[in-house]
Amino acid sequence: MKQKVTIKTIAKELGVSTSTVSKALKDSHEISKETKEKIQAYANHYNYKPNNLALQLRNQKTKLIGVIVPKIVHHFFSTIIKGIEEGASEKGYRIMVCFSDESHTKEVENLKVLSNGSVDGLIVSIANETLESKSIKHFQDLVSEEIPLVLLDRVLDEITCDKVVVDDFGAGYKATKHLLNTGCKRIAIITTPEYVNVGTHRRQGYEKALLERKITVDKKLIVEIDEKQNIKEQIRPVFDNGIDAIFAVNEIYAAKSIRIAKEKSIRIPEELSVVGFTDGLISEYATPSITTIAQHGLTMGKQAVEALINRIENESEKYEAKTIVISSDLKLRESTKPSS
Amino acid sequence: MKQKVTIKTIAKELGVSTSTVSKALKDSHEISKETKEKIQAYANHYNYKPNNLALQLRNQKTKLIGVIVPKIVHHFFSTIIKGIEEGASEKGYRIMVCFSDESHTKEVENLKVLSNGSVDGLIVSIANETLESKSIKHFQDLVSEEIPLVLLDRVLDEITCDKVVVDDFGAGYKATKHLLNTGCKRIAIITTPEYVNVGTHRRQGYEKALLERKITVDKKLIVEIDEKQNIKEQIRPVFDNGIDAIFAVNEIYAAKSIRIAKEKSIRIPEELSVVGFTDGLISEYATPSITTIAQHGLTMGKQAVEALINRIENESEKYEAKTIVISSDLKLRESTKPSS
DNA sequence: TGTTAACACGAAACCGTTTTCGTTAAATTT
DNA sequence: AAATTTAACGAAAACGGTTTCGTGTTAACA
Structure with a gap:
């Protein structure tokens, strides 16, 4: 990198002190008009820019x-x-x-x-x-x-x-409730392992919505995905439990679920409803487009x-x-x- | 923010100079074992971390x-x-x-x-x-x-x-060539305005592929999208020109084109082939999934x-x-x- | 003519760190 | 005993700015 022009170089070139240069560049009243003009012109011409690091160090921010x-x-x-x-x-x-x-x-x-x-x-x-x-x-x-x-x-x-x-809990609740309201009865949830708290909250919302309808939570309908394994293969078995809806805690899981359904010629949403999470591009552009919880x-x-x-x-x-x-x-x- | 512990504070507390502290922390041979231990223990206990800004200023990087x-x-x-x-x-x-x-x-x-x-x-x-x-x-x-x-x-x-x-030119060429090789004859291109040079290069590749097959470039098949307007409405008219393929310079354009095709009950890829650009999630998860130029x-x-x-x-x-x-x-x- | 105020500028400290170059005292060599 | 090493540390400059507090000069005033 080229030798940067600093306040010091300007001061030296113009035969003034660094304080004068600093003040002149800030248009301080302490400096005479002529000196200011001289300094500003020089600074301008040589494209002087104050060094950020120095400022940050001095200002402590x-x-x-x-x-x-x-x-x-x-x-x-x-x-x-x-x-x-x-x-x-x-x-x-x-x-x-x-x-x-x-x-x-x-x-x-x-x-x-x-x-x-x-x-x-x-x-x-x-x-x-x-x-x-x-x-x-x-x-x-x-x-x-x-x-x-x-x-x-x-x-x-x-x-x-x-x-x-x-509000993951509320979101899980809303999503599940919507599925119930549109006539779904056996709703699977594709979620993350328990330590990911967002997944857990969404699942609790899901459970609350079910319990309100006096539907007991069926562990066979809960799939915890291990992202290190093949996702699709982990989802596939849940289709054998007579489900009519899937609530996926993100849009990838939702999209993969829809893929499986298509392979099995299950019609969406007639035979299987799907709700995803995160309002990304996939949900918008997939066919069918996917109902999701938008996260803002x-x-x-x-x-x-x-x-x-x-x-x-x-x-x-x-x-x-x-x-x-x-x-x-x-x-x-x-x-x-x-x-x- | 809490008053940070600096080399100065350590020096003052321990009654040594800042140079000694600095050297001690770097385990310099110039400093006696006892002094080093004392300083390092203190620094450790008060969780001393060297200030980055100061270092950057000093090192000029x-x-x-x-x-x-x-x-x-x-x-x-x-x-x-x-x-x-x-x-x-x-x-x-x-x-x-x-x-x-x-x-x-x-x-x-x-x-x-x-x-x-x-x-x-x-x-x-x-x-x-x-x-x-x-x-x-x-x-x-x-x-x-x-x-x-x-x-x-x-x-x-x-x-x-x-x-x-x-290699936008090569990519446009490859995409178009593939469409030609799979039997397409009237290939529309959905591209960006001319000043976006990547779009221009892709289009030139497209034109080269056509000319190689002695197909003249039909301006009616070239759609330049103005992103400030409704994209879908800008694409729609090109469907009236008897096309059998679309080359879209990004995946949004490709996805929108497919949407239009579906609305018109045009089967993909039997009646219309589509190639997109950018290997994003849409292309992967859309149905049908979209053939694309992967950009790496x-x-x-x-x-x-x-x-x-x-x-x-x-x-x-x-x-x-x-x-x-x-x-x-x-x-x-x-x-x-x-x-x- | 002496005092004071205004003007224009410089010296020096500071932000936190590194590093070169002393400096002092003890240890070693002659 | 004198000279030289060596060990252990400190002073000061440097990085690039800002800012406070002088200070010297000139002009205005009593």
Whole structure:
């Protein structure tokens, strides 16, 4: 890289002190008109730009927000990031995005680096591995250092900080209820392993809706997917239990279920209704298009960043951790029967 | 935020100088065993972490790569970002992601901020607005400051720097040729306005394939989509021209085309073959699944970051701008007829 | 003519770290 | 006993800015 022009070089070239240059560039009244003009002209001509690092070090703030998400090639998470970026941008902040890849180690490492003064605050969605192991020392360190932190979607109760979550319980309830209302009786649920709390909440909503109708929860209709195995093969057996509906906790599971149904020539939604989760492109463009719970990732991102910046900029106020619950709603499409 | 423990505070508490602390923490031989142990114990206990900003300022490098892409809720771009992150991560770099939202103004602003010493180099995919207006002063400034820059996918010849692009021409050719080989005769192309050079190249490939078969290019079969208007309505009229195949330059256009075909009860691929671009989730999960040109975003991201880091770390070598062309290949699925 | 105010600028500290180059005292060599 | 090493540490500069607090000069005023 070329030798950058700094305040020092300008000062030397023009035979003034660095303080004069600094003041002149800020149009301070302390400096005479001629000197200002001379300095500004020089700075302009040589395309002087103040060094960000120096400013951040001096001001003890970076106007930077660290974001750690499990993955990015994923409609929900990329939408969240977009929301965060938009919210941050409005308030003059920029974002630094890192990925944990669902790995605990990478999450810890990212957290360490970002919390070394690189950012003013952090927004993170916890990796599956961490969720499973519940080893959260890295978060507790953060909290005890009082570095502003907001947890998003994938949260853990044990961590005391602001949180933004989907009303997963309500969403599971809504989805199941809709299936029941359109005449379905044996509803299978394709969900995640129990440690992924979002999956668990959705399943509890599902169970509540069933119990309200005095339908007992049939364990044979509950499929917990292990993502390391072939997903389709794990779903397939549940079709042998005389089901008339499937509630999938994400759109991939929903799409795979529909594939299986087609292979078996089961008509959708006449013989089998399907509800997915996450309002991504698949659901919109699949045939039949898939009825889903829309998650409002954009809103979540914006809320998270708003809470975070609020925390960053009002350090003095004593603060209490709050949880923002974003309600999600059902987007009716072709994979379920019209409600009567 | 809590008062951070710095080298200074340690020095003061322990009655030594900052230099001693710094050396002790690096396990320097200059410091006696007892002093080292004392300092390290203290640092450990109070969870001392060196301040990144200070280090970056001192070392004159940030180990940070700036990434500017037009959007993120997009399979291709998010895949690229993943590729960049993986490649960067391997070499000990982190990434700072910004979005231009296809806006020239935002692109300029992002470029300005990032090039103020915040990052060691930049990878950018140019915004549509910039592509259209060709106002590239911000890039030229970057180049003249010799800040390492790699352009990705959306490039402009006028900018002298390393580039990583898809073989769009070859891809368009391959796609069209495949349609011709499977018996299609009247092939429509759904493309972008002319200023988006990737669209143009794909179209030129399309035209070459046709001309090879002595088929004259029929302008009525070329649809240039204006994304500000309703896409489906812009595609619909082309169905009245007796077509038997559609080559869409992205998967949204392909999916919309298939929708229209279904509404008109046109069977795919028997009556209409469809080829898309970008191997996203839609193509995989749609029914019928869509034959596409797979773009290898991951590879592109990795190549870009490799070129960039190479440039960053070998400043001395005189360097010549090179362009890396990533060839893309056809992924056969259900929306085209089996080739004979 | 002496005092004061305004003007224009510079010196120096600071943000947190590293690193070079002393410096002092003890240990070793002659 | 004098000279030289060596061990263990500190002072200070440097990275690139900002900001507080002088300070010297000139002009205005009593």
